[in-house]
Amino acid sequence: MSDDRWSQRKAVVIGGSMAGLFAALLLRRVGWRVDVYERIGAELAGRGAGIVTHRELFDVLAKAGIDTAAAAVGVSVPGRRVLDSAGRVAGELALPQVLTSWGHLYGLLKDALPASCYHHGANLIEVSEHSDRVVARFSDGTQVSGDLLIGADGIFSTVRAQLASDVRPVYAGYVAWRGLVNEWDLSPQARAELCNWFAFSLPPGEQMLGYPVAGPNEEMGVGQRRFNFVWYRPADAGHRLANLLTDSDGVRHELSIPPTKIRAEVTAEMRCDADRLLAPQFSEVVRLTSQPFIQAILDLESPRMVLGTRTVILGDAAFVARPHVGMGVTKAAADAAALVDALQKNPANLQAALLEFEAARLPFGAAVVRRARHLGSYMQAQIATPEERATAERHRTPEAVMAETAVATGIAA
Ligand SMILES: Cc1cc2nc3c(=O)[nH]c(=O)nc-3n(C[C@H](O)[C@H](O)[C@H](O)COP(=O)(O)OP(=O)(O)OC[C@H]3O[C@@H](n4cnc5c(N)ncnc54)[C@H](O)[C@@H]3O)c2cc1C
Numbered sequence: 001m002s003d004d005r006w007s008q009r010k011a012v013v014i015g016g017s018m019a020g021l022f023a024a025l026l027l028r029r030v031g032w033r034v035d036v037y038e039r040i041g042a043e044l045a046g047r048g049a050g051i052v053t054h055r056e057l058f059d060v061l062a063k064a065g066i067d068t069a070a071a072a073v074g075v076s077v078p079g080r081r082v083l084d085s086a087g088r089v090a091g092e093l094a095l096p097q098v099l100t101s102w103g104h105l106y107g108l109l110k111d112a113l114p115a116s117c118y119h120h121g122a123n124l125i126e127v128s129e130h131s132d133r134v135v136a137r138f139s140d141g142t143q144v145s146g147d148l149l150i151g152a153d154g155i156f157s158t159v160r161a162q163l164a165s166d167v168r169p170v171y172a173g174y175v176a177w178r179g180l181v182n183e184w185d186l187s188p189q190a191r192a193e194l195c196n197w198f199a200f201s202l203p204p205g206e207q208m209l210g211y212p213v214a215g216p217n218e219e220m221g222v223g224q225r226r227f228n229f230v231w232y233r234p235a236d237a238g239h240r241l242a243n244l245l246t247d248s249d250g251v252r253h254e255l256s257i258p259p260t261k262i263r264a265e266v267t268a269e270m271r272c273d274a275d276r277l278l279a280p281q282f283s284e285v286v287r288l289t290s291q292p293f294i295q296a297i298l299d300l301e302s303p304r305m306v307l308g309t310r311t312v313i314l315g316d317a318a319f320v321a322r323p324h325v326g327m328g329v330t331k332a333a334a335d336a337a338a339l340v341d342a343l344q345k346n347p348a349n350l351q352a353a354l355l356e357f358e359a360a361r362l363p364f365g366a367a368v369v370r371r372a373r374h375l376g377s378y379m380q381a382q383i384a385t386p387e388e389r390a391t392a393e394r395h396r397t398p399e400a401v402m403a404e405t406a407v408a409t410g411i412a413a
Contacts, residue, residue, distance in 0.1 A: 012136050012146035013037065014124045014159055017044060019315025019332035020152035021109035024117060025064040026340040034117055035144065037136065039153075041121035044106060049178050050213040050228035051105060052326030052406040053098045060333035066108055072220055073108070074100030075212045080198045080405075082398040083279035087193070093402040097198060101213040101228070105329065124158050127151075127311060134310040148350065149311045150339070152332070155300055157317035163307035169298040171255065172322060172373075173380035175244060176297060177231040177270055179289035183212065183223055186288065190281040195227055200401055203277040207232045207379060207396075209405065210285060229285050230323065231274075232297070232379045244294055259293035267292060297322050297376065301369050305335075305362055306354045314339060319365030321372035326406030331368060335361050375404055 009032050013020045016038030024034045038044070053074060061068050079094040110118070123139040127149055134149040151159025155169055183195050193199075194210060201208040210229035214220055235241045245253045247261035274286035286292070300320035306312050315332035339357045346353035378396045394400060 009033070009148070010146040011035075011148045011150055012134065012144055013150045013152055014136065015039075015151070015153035015157075015315075015317070016110075016118055016120070017106070017152070017154065017315075018109070018329050019317070019336055020150070021106070021113060022060060022064060022333045022336035023150050023152055023314065023339065025066075025109065025112055026060075026336055027343075028113075028117075029063070029065060030340060030344055032343075035146075036113070036118045037122035037124060037138070037144070038118065038120050039123040043120075045103065049102060049180065049230070050211060051100050051102055051329050052211075053100055054327070054330045054408050056408070057330040057333050060330075060337045061108075063337060064109070064112065066112055074098040074104065075214060075220055075225055077196060077198050077211060080200065080402040082200045082202060082402060083193070083281060085201070085203070085277070085279060087280045089193075091398040091402060093399075095198070095402070095407070097406070099198070099211045099213055099228075101226075102329075104214050104218055107218075124153065127159055127162055127308075129308045129310050134308070147310065148343075151307070151311065151313040151317045152315050152336075153317050155298065155316045155320050157313060159307065159311065160302065160313050160317050163311060164302065164304065164313075167300070167302050169255070169300040169320060171237055171241070172297040172299055172376065173237065174232055174234045174297050174376070175241070176295045176323065177233065177286075177292050178229065178295055179286070179292035180213070180226045180228050181285050181289045182215070183225050183227055186227065186284060190284045191223075194281045194285070195225070196222070198406075199282075200398070200405075201279040201282045202396065202398060202401060205234055205379060206277065207401065208278050208282050210282065227285055229282065229289070231278075231286070232376070233273075234379055235296075241296065245296070255296045255298065257294055259291050262292075262294060297379075299369055299373060301366060302362075305358045305365075309351060309354075312339065312354055312357065314361070318361075319369055321368040322376045323372070324375035324405055325368055325372045325408075327368050327372075327408075330408075331365070334364075 011034045013024050013036045016036045020036050024036050027034045082091045084090040125139050126137040128135045133145045135145045137143040195212050198211045208231045212225045213228045215224045245257045248263050274283040302318045305318050314335035338360045342353040342357040
């Protein structure tokens with residue numbers, strides 16, 4: 001229900017991806033005026049990869065007014081399996097889960113927001129706070145103001161860089177190769193043994209996982225979907241990472257590289273390694289993926305989420321956990337829900353609302369990052385101490401990997 005005292009309040013949301021869209025939809029439902037400012041000029045295109053869902057994500061989708069029964073959110077799998085290097089089933093675990101894709105979820109959220117509230121091509125360059133409002137200035141010289149500014153502008157957040165410049169992402173010592181292949185391009189055997197599962201292959205010190213997601217036009221039927229893979233591989237911060245992230249024009253990228261610029265020899269070497277190291281079903285997936293891409297694995301932990309009297313950060317702008325917990329989108333959604341709850345509970349006191357939001361979400365963000373760090377530690381290029389190695393080893397048995405990856409348990413705030 002909207003509250004009259006908030007009904008004239010206006011929020012400026014920076015970033016029109018998951019956190020920004022959830023915040024905008026939820027705020028509008030309690031009577032705020034909201035505008036979303038997104039740097040990218042065109043419709044955001046999914047990086048073409050999968051997203052794991054958790055129950056909390058469905059709760060927030062419902063609160064945001066999205067009927068998840070009518071709009072299929074993703075593909076369901078009954079459980080998990082590990083394939084050994086010969087392709088035999090080395091373990092199975094019943095664990096039903098819904099897997100979706102970034103593009104599908106983005107479409108559901110974006111369609112629920114009136115187009116007039118979403119502004120493409122608006123690149124925030126500066127935030128300034130005043131006693132009665134906060135002002136956002138964009139690179140084209142325009143500016144807007146509101147009662148509250150929400151920095152939902154991702155891991156390299158401009159809002160955070162300006163107001164908490166000491167908080168930066170840290171490279172974890174390994175990368176993920178990612179990609180998607182059409183189910184119908186796979187052999188019948190690989191399709192049968194992989195495509196209905198959340199599946200793993202576990203070469204020493206590495207981890208390959210994959211699961212089905214919607215097809216190129218959101219098809220959910222068996223045989224029409226795509227299979228999404230994520231292959232974690234150690235890469236020391238020096239030579240190895242530099243080699244992966246030096247593009248076909250010889251330009252060295254710091255932490256990410258456009259997929260079309262990955263050098264052909266880097267992709268060819270990765271495919272050879274897939275044949276050598278992975279279960280044959282997975283090496284087929286890698287071979288048939290036309291445009292694999294590389295993601296450096298990073299940790300980001302913010303000591304605060306309230307960055308002024310009228311400015312907050314949420315989603316990836318505040319915390320980025322390694323993908324092993326599969327929490328990025330769910331965490332962004334829950335951050336937005338907690339912010340809106342706190343605003344509702346403190347209708348006359350913005351500062352109290354923001355601090356209540358921070359108290360609720362800061363420990364959770366830190367706990368997710370910590371948990372993901374443990375799960376991924378055995379893939380780091382260098383593991384510093386014997387204690388770290390002992391901890392790391394606990395998370396690499398097939399049973400542990402199946403039970404611990406992309407589940408909400410084990411995250412103690
Ligand atoms: C295009 C895209 C595709 C993705 N695909 C996948 C995927 O396939 N699988 C997966 O696991 N994760 C994916 N992610 C990441 C995942 O969605 C996020 O980790 C998570 O959901 C948290 O979302 P977020 O909104 O906090 O941050 P993000 O999703 O990173 O969104 C931040 C948004 O802020 C915008 N922005 C940044 N700086 C400015 C600025 N100065 N002014 C205005 N806008 C700005 C960015 O363009 C971006 O749209 C993707 C993200 C994006 C943006």
